[in-house]
Amino acid sequence: MATFDKIDTTDIRQLTNSEFVDYADNDVVIIDDLRNFSKLQTIKLDFLLIIVVTSGRVAMKAGKVDSTASCNDIIICQPNTILNECLFSIDFTAKAVCLSAKVARKMLHISDVLDLSFYLKNKPIIHVDKPTMSTFEKYHTLLSEQLLKEDSKYKKQIVGYLVSSFLFCLLSIIEQTNPERTTMHISRSSVLFKQFVELLNSLEVKPRRVDYYSSRLCITTKYLSNICKENSGKTAYEWIVESAVEDINRLLSHSDMSIKEISNYLEFPNLSFFGRFVRAHLGCSPTEYRRRRDIKVEASQRGNQDKENTR
Template sequence: MENSKRIDTTDIKQLANSEFVDYADDDVVIVDDLRNFSKLQTIKVDFLLIIVVKSGRVAMRTNKEENTASCNDIIICQPNTIMNDCLFSIDFTAKAVCISAQTARKMLHINEVIDLSFYLKNKPIIHIDESTMETFEKYHTLLSELLTKESTIYKKQIVGSLVSSFLFCLLNIIESVNPQRIAIHMSRGSLLFKQFVELLTSMEVKPRNVDFYSKKLCITGKYLSNICKNNSGKTAYEWITEYVTEDIHRLLSHSDMSVKEISNYLEFPNISFFGKFVKAHLGCSPTEFRKKKGIQENVDQ
């Protein structure tokens, strides 16, 4: 019973190394038989988890809310969802597609991500017809096949395009089930959270202090962090750090700027501080990151 009180955060890389995972890369994980999820204790998933129930029933608690799904239901657990007390019927079968939060955000417009988030917060289970189920199974099968193929220079782009198509298919299903989902009433806190994320994503260079954003929204930094925590499970600073890290990843991977130029561009106080930030959030120094990617570092003049 003590283990059930412990909450372990599981990210996409940890999940990829789990024994019940069938196919995986850094951004996408495929699970053919979800019954093995019953082996897990209470966890917080740090990725987008899409479960398609083929037969039987499953009961689980997601963020303290009890949910039950059966045949032809899709369960959508957003990043930072806490899952526990999973109970499966004997005839339960289901498949899952897991997508990193960063990948999902890159492939959808931020407004679509936020609107989807608020809708799914109250309705994480969607019922689909047989035809739609067949479509999802085709996506699942094709993703599985692609992830098992040998790496090529275009493999990541091919998988990414298929995942993008899969996500838009999911949005289309939700839109057809409830075309008025955008009109769902938002509390003041939820609206402020949406405005914060929109402000954050609109800035090319993102200030790394919470007060900058709270002043723009005419609220205190503490209130902004509480709003973010209540609506997403992450603080305002965690959101800022995540987006800044994505910007660094992009610039190190796809720009001709030197490490020093990137540090200056993103307004870090000095290159030493920038290096420590990168190592803390990408697991290695900026130069080592580029070496792993096979990118030649420009020498600062």
């Protein structure tokens, strides 16, 4: 058995280079045949991994929980999960959907999904009946079809809603088959982590100081960062920054506000500081980010127009 503190973290970008991946981008990976998954022995995931077992059996240790899955089982490994001691039967086949930690954490901003996250730490395998399994396989097929199509104006939205629908189907199944999850014991650190995420998500403008959130929760900044790391693999500051970057991306991409107005609205001390923050986390200046967005939109529109003209 591997020593946990010496295991390398595998993020979704590393997974995209695997030969058994059928589609991959920075946020979504689709795998139609997971028989070669044994090559991923002993890794720490930095993405959400959903495995749909279609035949055979697999035994593994997900985190510190020994799990065995067979046909019509769905395995859900959350970001920061360590996979270890994986054993596969000869007839094992499965499909998989992987979501980047960023996309997965967006889903975790929903209260019910936070409850699900704590539940899945101890019970990462869900058994479903054949009709439900057929439904999940259809989602997988739809996702594969959409992701393999050429880029279009609405491709990202289509994929996003398909993924959301797929995950809410999982929520529905767990709610029906495991009603006891709502009464299970949740540790104090997990409760505080949930409260932190809900507080962060509730704010229109997110203060970028950890002490703002720790004081609202009546705990120390060090304790808040520790419980965030324990429950999600990310520090409190990393959560805050990621949420702020999402807001910046949204405002730069989908609002008519000037860059100075966005900087003031998000309470940056000055425009220069805002520019450095955006460059550090989005890879370019706010002006360049908008310019690239406009070029991409124009290219997509020209492509759609060309398709219309050839019909």
